[in-house]
Each structure stands twice: as structure tokens, then as C-alpha cells.
Amino acid sequence: HTAATTQISKLYALALLGRYDEAVACGLRARAVFHAHEDIYSVGKIEHNIGNLFWRRDLYREAEPFLSSAHRHFTQINDERQLAMVENCQAFVAALQNKFRDAERIYKTALERAAENDLTVTAAEIETGLSNLYLFQGSFDRALKFMERSRQKYELLGMPHQTANCELEIADIYLELNLLPEALSFYERVEEKYLQLGIQAELARSLQNHARAVFFLGDDELALQLLARAEKLFEAEG
Numbered sequence: 001h002t003a004a005t006t007q008i009s010k011l012y013a014l015a016l017l018g019r020y021d022e023a024v025a026c027g028l029r030a031r032a033v034f035h036a037h038e039d040i041y042s043v044g045k046i047e048h049n050i051g052n053l054f055w056r057r058d059l060y061r062e063a064e065p066f067l068s069s070a071h072r073h074f075t076q077i078n079d080e081r082q083l084a085m086v087e088n089c090q091a092f093v094a095a096l097q098n099k100f101r102d103a104e105r106i107y108k109t110a111l112e113r114a115a116e117n118d119l120t121v122t123a124a125e126i127e128t129g130l131s132n133l134y135l136f137q138g139s140f141d142r143a144l145k146f147m148e149r150s151r152q153k154y155e156l157l158g159m160p161h162q163t164a165n166c167e168l169e170i171a172d173i174y175l176e177l178n179l180l181p182e183a184l185s186f187y188e189r190v191e192e193k194y195l196q197l198g199i200q201a202e203l204a205r206s207l208q209n210h211a212r213a214v215f216f217l218g219d220d221e222l223a224l225q226l227l228a229r230a231e232k233l234f235e236a237e238g
Helices: 007-016 020-036 040-056 060-076 080-096 100-116 120-136 140-157 160-176 180-197 201-216 220-237
Strands: none
Touching (some): 007 020, 007 040, 020 040, 040 060, 080 100, 140 160, 160 201
């Protein structure tokens, strides 16, 4: 059981390195151990992480049963923090399947739960999700408002990876608004951060959208170079 517990966080590290199949196999082995020891909390944690591994690769239907099971287990032990975190992921997966009303309802439930329990990091994560939801719906003012609120929380907490992710989201919003110089400034900043942190998936996404921005400004050659780098990283990520 002690050995299995060390695998909960290992899934996240493996995912950042793009080793998804290894991460899922690791998680399923650990879950079997937690079930054998009737450790409901750890079962829920590992299911939540496995669900995240699937949606990270755009496999939303595969993610949903793991997230739902995790939610049931955390409800069973009345863990408000973990419930808010799972609800955030469930809302995100719903939004990516264009279930916008469901997503907004779940996000608001999760944000209230996070605020009531002083869960600053979780609140920041939920605000990021709400920002993305409003961006999908074309509500750019609300999208920027919630993303900046999230970014400020991460910056105050000293969380560079998450701060960079918010800055990438802000860059994408500026790109949607055709505010290209502002978008370029953010893309260049976050790509340097991702290189320093050794994070591939988010770097690839930044390079892809960075290419769009410079293409719109007329620099075809640089756009092709950025797309080639992004393609290589996406292939490495599977």
C-alpha cells in the first residue's frame, strides 16, 4: 500500500513527459492495491488522475467514467477539496464536448465549494476553466477577467508552471481578438518558461498558436518554422 501511494503523483510526472500508456498502466495497478486495502481516498485520487490522462489526449468519453467514479468515492468520504477538483475536470470535459450549460453549472458549483473551503489553488484552476468556457462562447471580456484572476493567484502562490499556463491562455484570447502584438509578447514569454521547465505539450500548443499569429502578420517563413517545431513535439507526445 505504501508503495502504491507513491504512484499517485507519478502519473502526473509521466504525463508531463508524454509517457501516457505507462502512466495509465501504473495507475490501474495502484488502484487495484487501494481497492484491496479499502482506501477510498486513494482510489478516488488515482481515478481522477487516470481521467486527466485521457482528456489530456482529447479522449473525453474515456475520461468521463474515471472522473465520475472518483466523484462518487470522494462524496462517500465527504472530501470537499477533492470534490471541487474533480468537478473542475468534469466541467472541462463537458465544455470540450460542447455541453456548455452543463459545464457552466458544474464550474459554478465547484467554484462555490472551493471558496467556502478556502481552496485557493483549486479556485484558480476553476477560474481558468470558466475563462476557457467563456472564450468558446465568444465572451472575451469574461474570459480575460477569469484568466487574469487565476494568473494572479498562481503568481502569488509561486507556481511558475500554472502561471505560464494562464499566460498562454491570455495569449490565445488576444489572438482571437486579433491583438497580435500583445499575443506575440505572451507567446514568446511562455515558450521560454516552458523550455526552462522541460514541459512539452504546452510548449507545442504555444508554438502552434504563435505560428498563427506571425502568419497573420505576414511572416510565412517564421510561421512554418514554428509549426515544424510544434509538429515534432506533438508527435513526441503521441
